[in-house]
Amino acid sequence: xxxxxxxxxxxxxxxxxxxxxxxxxxxxxxxxxxxxxxxxxxxxxxxxxxxxxxxxxxxxxxxxxxxxxxxxxxxxxxxxxxxxxxx
Numbered sequence: 001x002x003x004x005x006x007x008x009x010x011x012x013x014x015x016x017x018x019x020x021x022x023x024x025x026x027x028x029x030x031x032x033x034x035x036x037x038x039x040x041x042x043x044x045x046x047x048x049x050x051x052x053x054x055x056x057x058x059x060x061x062x063x064x065x066x067x068x069x070x071x072x073x074x075x076x077x078x079x080x081x082x083x084x085x086x087x
Contacts, residue, residue: 008040008071013079021058021067026082029063041069058083 016039026045028034035046035053045066046053058067061064072081 006074008074010030016060016065016067016079016081018080019060021059021072021081022084023056023058024057024063025056026054026066027063036066038068038071039065040075041068043068 026036026047028036028047035044036043038054038057044053045055045057045068047055049055050062057069058072058081059065067075075081
């Protein structure tokens with residue numbers, strides 16, 4: 001768990017504190033969007049195994065916001081996330 005003064009924390013608690021997350025393969029939330037970024041470290045998510053990108057991670061149930069595994073592990077306690085097992 002990281003300290004609350006971690007450089008990756010930029011007021012995400014306004015929209016991510018306590019929200020359920022789902023581990024899944026990356027798919028864009030909207031047409032015309034080919035990638036997303038981790039809400040904390042800005043690692044890129046893309047489908048299809050593109051070099052230097054992630055193809056799976058934690059997302060909000062609507063698939064709009066994504067969190068990489070490293071950031072999830074670092075902030076799970078601080079944000080109180082529960083992982084929803086249903087797709």
